[in-house]
Amino acid sequence: xxxxxxxxxxxxxxxxxxxxxxxxxxxxxxxxxxxxxxxxxxxxxxxxxxxxxxxxxxxxxxxxxxxxxxxxxxxxxxxxxxxxxxxxxxxxxxxxxxxxxxxxxxxxxxxxxxxxxxxxxxxxxxxxxxxxxxxxxxxxxxxxxxxxxxxxxxxxxxxxxxxxxxxxxxxxxxxxxxxxxxxxxxxxxxxxxxxxxxxxxxxxxxxxxxxxxxxxxxxxxxxxxxxxxxxxxxx
Amino acid sequence: xxxxxxxxxxxxxxxxxxxxxxxxxxxxxxxxxxxxxxxxxxxxxxxxxxxxxxxxxxxxxxxxxxxxxxxxxxxxxxxxxxxxxxxxxxxxxxxxxxxxxxxxxxxxxxxxxxxxxxxxxxxxxxxxxxxxxxxxxxxxxxxxxxxxxxxxxxxxxxxxxxxxxxxxxxxxxxxxxxxxxxxxxxxxxxxxxxxxxxxxxxxxxxxxxxxxxxxxxxxxxxxxxxxxxxxxxxxxxxxxxxxxxxxxxxxxxxxxxxxxxxxxxxxxxxxxxxxxxxxxxxxxxxxxxxxxxxxxxxxxxxxxxxxxxxxxxxxxxxxxxxxxxxxxxxxxxxxxxxxxxxxxxxxxxxxxxxxxxxxxxxxxxxxxxxxxxxxxxxxxxxxxxxxxxxxxxxx
Numbered sequence: 001x002x003x004x005x006x007x008x009x010x011x012x013x014x015x016x017x018x019x020x021x022x023x024x025x026x027x028x029x030x031x032x033x034x035x036x037x038x039x040x041x042x043x044x045x046x047x048x049x050x051x052x053x054x055x056x057x058x059x060x061x062x063x064x065x066x067x068x069x070x071x072x073x074x075x076x077x078x079x080x081x082x083x084x085x086x087x088x089x090x091x092x093x094x095x096x097x098x099x100x101x102x103x104x105x106x107x108x109x110x111x112x113x114x115x116x117x118x119x120x121x122x123x124x125x126x127x128x129x130x131x132x133x134x135x136x137x138x139x140x141x142x143x144x145x146x147x148x149x150x151x152x153x154x155x156x157x158x159x160x161x162x163x164x165x166x167x168x169x170x171x172x173x174x175x176x177x178x179x180x181x182x183x184x185x186x187x188x189x190x191x192x193x194x195x196x197x198x199x200x201x202x203x204x205x206x207x208x209x210x211x212x213x214x215x216x217x218x219x220x221x222x223x224x225x226x227x228x229x230x231x232x233x234x235x
Numbered sequence: 236x237x238x239x240x241x242x243x244x245x246x247x248x249x250x251x252x253x254x255x256x257x258x259x260x261x262x263x264x265x266x267x268x269x270x271x272x273x274x275x276x277x278x279x280x281x282x283x284x285x286x287x288x289x290x291x292x293x294x295x296x297x298x299x300x301x302x303x304x305x306x307x308x309x310x311x312x313x314x315x316x317x318x319x320x321x322x323x324x325x326x327x328x329x330x331x332x333x334x335x336x337x338x339x340x341x342x343x344x345x346x347x348x349x350x351x352x353x354x355x356x357x358x359x360x361x362x363x364x365x366x367x368x369x370x371x372x373x374x375x376x377x378x379x380x381x382x383x384x385x386x387x388x389x390x391x392x393x394x395x396x397x398x399x400x401x402x403x404x405x406x407x408x409x410x411x412x413x414x415x416x417x418x419x420x421x422x423x424x425x426x427x428x429x430x431x432x433x434x435x436x437x438x439x440x441x442x443x444x445x446x447x448x449x450x451x452x453x454x455x456x457x458x459x460x461x462x463x464x465x466x467x468x469x470x471x472x473x474x475x476x477x478x479x480x481x482x483x484x485x486x487x488x489x490x491x492x493x494x495x496x497x498x499x500x501x502x503x504x505x506x507x508x509x510x511x512x513x514x515x516x517x518x519x520x521x522x523x524x525x526x527x528x529x530x531x532x533x534x535x536x537x538x539x540x541x542x543x544x545x546x547x548x549x550x551x552x553x554x555x556x557x558x559x560x561x562x563x564x565x566x567x568x569x570x571x572x573x574x575x576x577x578x579x580x581x582x583x584x585x586x587x588x589x590x591x592x593x594x595x596x597x598x599x600x601x602x603x604x605x606x607x608x609x610x611x612x613x614x615x616x617x618x619x620x621x622x623x624x625x626x627x628x629x630x
Contacts, residue, residue, distance in 0.1 A: 063543065063624045084547045091545015098627060102540040106252030116544045118241045163544070 009075075010093075010170045010202050011037040011060065016069035018055050029055040030066070031225045037171060041202040042194060046213035047222035054175075056222065057206045061173050062090040074170060091120075095164030099176035101156040103148040103163075109135060110144040113163045134166035135159070138192060154185030161192060172196060174205045178212060190215060242550070246557035253530075260526055261566040263519015264603035268570025269577065270515050272599050274508030276578035276591045278501055283588030285498035289491055292427050293369065296490040297459040297470050301483060309336075311453035312485060316477050317361070320457060323472045325465040330363040331454035333440065335447050340436055341411045342400040355396065356435045357412060359443030359452050367458045368426050373397070374404050375421025382420075383439040388446075390417035395433030397422045412436065415446055428490040429458075519566075520606035523559060527614035531555070531621075538618050539626030552619035559611025560604060567603030571596045 018030040030052045037043065037060075047053045058064035059071060062078050065086075070079045073093050078086050095116075103112045113131035122130075135141050138158040148156055157177060164172055174193060178186035190212065196203050197217070205216060213219050214233065221229045250257045279286070299320070303310035312331070313319065320329045340355040365377050373394050382389040390410055392400075402408065402422065409416040417438065426432045444452045457477075461469035470487040477485050531538070538551055575591065582589045 058624045061543065063622075063627075084549065087542065087545055087547045090543065096540075096543045098540075100536075100627075102536055102627060104537045104540065107248065111248070115541065118245065119238050119546060119550055121237045123237070124240075167545075 008039045009036055010039055010041075010073070012072045013059070013066075014070050014072075016059065016066040016071060018052075018059065018064070019067040028225050030059070032069070033225075033227055034069075035220065035227060035230065037202045037204065039170070039202060040197065040199050041204070042197045042217040043202065043220065044205045044207060044213040044216035044218070045220045045222060046207055046210060048208060050224075051222040052225040053206050053208075053222050055225075057173060057175055060171070060204060061094055061096060062086050091116075091167065093170045095167060095169035095172045097157070097160050097164050097172070097174040097177045099179040101148070101153075101160045101180070103156055103159055105148050108145045108147050109140060109151065109159045109162075112148070112159055113166050116163045116166050131162075131166055134162040137165065138162045152185070153181050154188055157181060157185070157189050158192065161189070165196070170201060172201065172203045174203070176207050176209075177205060178209070179207075186212075242553055242557055245554050246561055249554070249558050250561055256526060256530070257562070260523050260562045261569065263522045264516055264563055264566030264607060265519075265570040265573060267512050267514075267516025267519050267606075268567050268599040268603050269573035270512030271509055271602070272571055272574025272591070272595050273577035273581070274512060275505060275595055276574065276589075277581045278505045278508070279590040279592060280578055280582040280587040281501075281585070282498045283582070283590035285494065286590065287588060288427065289495050289498050292491060292494070293460075293463070294489070294491040294495060295461050295463050295466055295469075296368070296428055297461060297466060297473065298429075298488045298490055299457040299459060299470075299473050299477060299485050300488075301455040302486045303484060309455070311455045311483065312457065312477060313479075313481060313483055314451065314453050316454055316457055319477045319479065320459055320473055323461075323469060323476050325462045325469045325472070326459055327462060328363065328367045328460040329457055330361055330367040331457045332361075332364065333359040333443060333448075333452050333454050334456060335359060335443060338413045338447060339411075343409070343411060356431060357443075357447075358435055358437050359440045359447075360437050361440060364437070364458065365423065367460050368429065368432075369460075370426050371424050373422040373424050375419070377421055377423075378437060378439050383441055386439070386441040386445050388415065388417045388442055389420045389439070391421040391423050391437040392419055393423050393433040393435045394425055396436065399434070410436065412438070413447065417442075428494075516602060516606050520610040523562060523607055523610035524613055527555065527559060527611060528617060531614045531618045534618075535621055535626040538621050539623040542621070542623035543627065548619040551621075552615040555615035555618045556608065556611045559607045559615070562611075563604035563607025564600065566607070567600035570603060571599050574599065 013033055013035050016030060016033045017028065020027045020029055045053050045056060059066055062073065065079055070077055072078065073089055076089065078089055081089065104115060107115065110128065110131050113134055114127050117127045117130060132141065132144060135144055138161050140155060140158050140162065143151060143155060151159065177193065178189055181189060193203055193205065194215070205212065207213050217234045218232050220227055301310040301312045317329045317331050320326055335357045338357045340357065360378065362378055362380060362383055365372065375391070377391055378389055381387060390412070392410065408419050410419050423432065423437065440452045459469070459473060466489045470489060473487055474485055541551060578591055579589055
């Protein structure tokens, strides 16, 4: 399959289906989905439970492979890659933010951010410097030596953001990033996410919350394993 | 290389973050190794002084004595027995003696009534005996070439006899052998492998011939030093070489054999305690496997996020395996130290010599690491197989 690589296309899903189980028990979580994520996108994927958005998140994050169809990241077809190579693509191109933060409890904020930079042949000093810079970017430079239990929910999510950003990913995937936060902290996190909109990067928010979804620039609505609408809300 | 450093850092962070759990993990290999080291060390130490003695005396002294299966009186060795013995290539040194019987020995003539009843062995010998027995003279000198050739009546006495006859060090005195005065030229130190020599009198073959034998002095016993480790073969070869198909028969005895037997540790006891130590370390290994498996479940979210951040399955597996290895190394070293302490305390209390075989420390640590690696394989594999999508519980 010859392919002209468009540098503005960060990720492309082409006729992607994901089926769980086989035979009569087969469940089509995604059915023939095609979409493109471009540099500069500030995109939300919204849908109710069971609409297939979690499956979508797994595929976009290269945590899962589709049953049918192909996914390319930066022109590289990840659906052909073995697990270890796919893991490397994930580490290089994708940053994650989760609803439950998923910080490592025994590491302080700096250690958590540094975890994303391990096994990359970086000198410890350089790694620390980059992690610190990333923490300062989310306004938590002074909390670098705090463990997750010593941080508020909002702060924890900002540490998770710093961790996701420290590797300079092409695509930032946020899964219900405000789901575990109060409205004030939620607004703060959304503010940071929207500020990350850059020409070289895409921010993808997966949510069931319509108001969060509507604060994005582009909105994809899902239902029953398919894309219903893909609309530009703001230029 | 930097990847390996990262792995080490993560593994130690993981261990250090859960101190109590890590300490519990350490107990297994530590107690197992300590038990094995203490058991081997203590059973060795119990015989330590005997072992040291055997090492000091050497195991390579063979006694070859004339014997007679026909019950003949005073069997002897061939006159050239020494030369024949030296034809055995593993033989290093030989000295011959003839044991003379029924010679009354007294410190001076007037004392013969007092000392008559004490049987004292008198031996005719060559100039090599102290060298072969590896024994020193307390004072004076051994029988010299001159004594041996000219028949000077020189005698060397054992240190026990010197004490009995109340010799002063360096004192010039004579001794009466069957009434014939001999000059005492030296006092021989104790010979551990031949305690009878403590109370013996040594004179030259020549003097023995002239004063106490009817015919030529033929040796009836030889002391032979052979190359270490060839004792049995040398003894066999000696019997053939000295006999040469002739009428003289000889028997051989490796002098240190009895002592070595006594110095041997109680292997059965050692085996029992080693088995118990092995059991402890295996149970410890199962403990590591168990605790780490639970830990993998507890840390599944951490593993998931690490996988999402780009750490490969291999990295995750190695990281858990390294935690297990670190437990093995630290537990092993602590076990060795604990075991050594146990030997030291035990040996001190019982008044033994501290003995610890050189293979024990590295062996113990290697054993602990092996068990830990085996125990860590299963949890490491489980950790690597976790699917990040399942552990992260996406919203």
